[in-house]
Amino acid sequence: MAQLIDQVAFFEKYNIKEEDFSNTKLTWEELSNIYNDYLKKTPHLEEAAISIFRSLSKMPHVHSVRYRVKDAEHLIEKIIRKKVENPKREITITTYLTEITDLIGIRVLHLFKEEWVTIHQSIIDTWNLKEAVIAYHRAGDDKNIFEENKCIPKEHKSGYRSIHYIIESQPTKLRTYAEIQVRTIFEEAWSEIDHAVRYPYDMDNPLLSQYLLIFNRLAGSADEMGVFILSLRNHLKKIQADNAIIIQEKEEATRQLQAAIKQLKISEKEKKNLEAKLNNIQKPEIDTWASISTPEWLNSFTAFNNSLNIFNEINTAYKPVQEIGRLARIAQPNLPPILPPQKASLKPQKKK
Known part of the structure; x- marks a missing residue:
């Protein structure tokens, strides 16, 4: 069985400060035990993910579905960051399966905005929800449809639009939770590009933020x-x-x-x-x-x-x-000049 890398290498890989880790009161031995336990449970999570994937794929208006089971190292990183944010939070080898609710991640895409209501109803009819449904939206979006369907609207600073569900699933003896994200194909394209451009180094770059905001509006x-x-x-x-x-x-x-x-x-x-x-x-x-x-x-x-x-x-x-x-x-005088964007033309181009 694979072993968790040593603490120094892990902190360097995931940019974790020793002082922050010390404040969490976690021990590296405890995290190593969680890591090994998670590897044993991964096959059960895979079974649960496939079961959810199949159910979602059959629902009306669903265009495509993809899933992933969280990598073991990323689980340890998330546990540390959760404890850094809230040192009082109890995340142990007996509670991590319920405290970390996105061990299984499912992405559901649909073509037209109005199709979400049908997908939403299918999801809440199929599974029990662990938490209230969160509807992330951009400033200025109409929130009525979310409130009418008993979702909690939450404005996202980057203009991210997606509906998030935390569901319970138990295809095997192991009860698991999964995060389902539902969005349109256009929003998926924007969020993927936004994530690829912003992370991990350019989160606060004003040049990128300005154009990503315009891209968000186009989506x-x-x-x-x-x-x-x-x-x-x-x-x-x-x-x-x-x-x-x-x-x-x-x-x-x-x-x-x-x-x-x-x-x-x-x-x-x-x-x-x-x-x-x-x-x-x-x-x-x-x-x-x-x-x-x-x-x-x-x-x-x-x-x-x-x-x-x-x-x-x-x-x-x-x-x-x-x-x-x-x-x-x-x-930096050696920087290349920034070319102004070309004006968009709606006129049909002449065939050569």
Whole structure:
């Protein structure tokens, strides 16, 4: 069985200060015992993770699912950091399985924002929750949908959007907890890039933060556009179905009128004239787009249209970034110049 690396190497690897560790009252022997115990329980956690993965994959509107079981070294690091934050917290070999609730991590992705409600209901119908559901959102987001579904909205300083669940699972004798994170594909893309860029060295870099914030807004606007396109498709399908009914009713009425004309006691010439007029009746024209300009549709489209102004924000945001770059080059003259972002063009490109 693999052994936990020595304390000095571990602290250096995970940037842990000796003084902070000392304040936790943990011992390296105790952490080594937890490490070894966790390795023995990892197969049970894998079974639980696969069971949860399979259940989530079958739920309506779930686009994709992935899972991981926490690495043993990362577990020890997290225990230390939890104790640094709160030295009074009891995390021992008998309690770590319940105190660390993300030993199993599941990521659930869906296409459209509104699909979350169905996934949310499926999750709470399938598993018991250890804690209240946390809905992370960006400043300015509408929180009503979260409150209506009994979630706790929590504004995230980096604009992170994701719904977090801590569920209970017991496919084997070992009762385990798992963290399920539900978000759209666009939010997943942003969060992955944000995490890769920020960590571990550039958390407070103002240049990166400025552009990652703009990227976050673009991801949110893409989600809004997805909702608009989905609603537009459903609306057009309804109009098409209504139009088909109207045509069917018209054809039936035409057949009835033709039969009635034949029963009229008039000359054949007059009957033919009536039938000709009946055949010339045009199909009713339905203005598909006219019915889209309801307040709901207008608000959705306006939200997307406003999001296009973010491209202009990039140029506006460049000004403070340019100043940061100027000051940085004073300190380090060899730094390459920062090029201004190009203006986005919505015009179709000419084919070569």
